[in-house]
Amino acid sequence: ILNVEQSPQSLHVQEGDSTNFTCSFPSSNFYALHWYRWETAKSPEALFVMTLNGDEKKKGRISATLNTKEGYSYLYIKGSQPEDSATYLCAFMVAYGNKLVFGAGTILRVKS
Amino acid sequence: DVKVTQSSRYLVKRTGEKVFLECVQDMDHENMFWYRQDPGLGLRLIYFSYDVKMKEKGDIPEGYSVSREKKERFSLILESASTNQTSMYLCASSSRNLRDKETQYFGPGTRLLVL
Numbered sequence: 487i488l489n490v491e492q493s494p495q496s497l498h499v500q501e502g503d504s505t506n507f508t509c510s511f512p513s514s515n516f517y518a519l520h521w522y523r524w525e526t527a528k529s530p531e532a533l534f535v536m537t538l539n540g541d542e543k544k545k546g547r548i549s550a551t552l553n554t555k556e557g558y559s560y561l562y563i564k565g566s567q568p569e570d571s572a573t574y575l576c577a578f579m580v581a582y583g584n585k586l587v588f589g590a591g592t593i594l595r596v597k598s
Numbered sequence: 599d600v601k602v603t604q605s606s607r608y609l610v611k612r613t614g615e616k617v618f619l620e621c622v623q624d625m626d627h628e629n630m631f632w633y634r635q636d637p638g639l640g641l642r643l644i645y646f647s648y649d650v651k652m653k654e655k656g657d658i659p660e661g662y663s664v665s666r667e668k669k670e671r672f673s674l675i676l677e678s679a680s681t682n683q684t685s686m687y688l689c690a691s692s693s694r695n696l697r698d699k700e701t702q703y704f705g706p707g708t709r710l711l712v713l
Contacts, residue, residue: 529704590640
């Protein structure tokens with residue numbers, strides 16, 4: 487059974503703080519690593535899809551890095567805002583299938 | 599704008615009832631998925647379908663079945679609902695277009711309570 491682990495489980499930060507979370511995944515049979523943001527009462531939406539070792543992606547104040555050899559990805563949020571409050575999910579896709587295996591998520595709460 | 603819709607946001611059913619959860623996508627996607635989400639466990643895959651009338655078991659298929667008669671519609675069926683099927687159910691779809699890298703697009707979820 488493939489295991490994807492996310493840490494921390496939850497995080498409370500002040501507005502303006504920068505923060506980061508970790509996603510660990512199996513380093514074999516890698517195809518892609520997805521990050522999703524899930525705000526309360528909304529649908530999860532894709533942030534990044536990363537496929538190459540060393541990939542770095544950026545969307546506004548949010549960025550992500552990927553290390554497929556050691557099996558981890560970091561998500562960074564610079565200058566957190568209350569609207570960044572959400573659950574951040576990472577998901578691993580294996581090379582031989584089209585399924586995603588999700589981590590349990592990191593819940594971020596940003597206080598103003 | 600991509601759209602995945604689910605038939606209900608909230609549903610309350612009794613133990614033993616047959617329950618249908620419907621999902622419709624308007625993006626002409628080949629792949630469709632059903633997940634359940636429980637606190638601390640993340641999204642767990644119940645079933646998925648990569649084409650009309652095709653289905654494959656996910657990680658937790660027991661107690662569920664699915665139907666995909668049309669490309670845009672994927673139904674999840676609880677043959678005889680039980681209290682341990684109380685959960686949030688999410689539907690998703692994705693394209694096999696490599697440029698899209700199989701990004702999944704999610705519906706808003708159905709929160710099911712089985713009494």
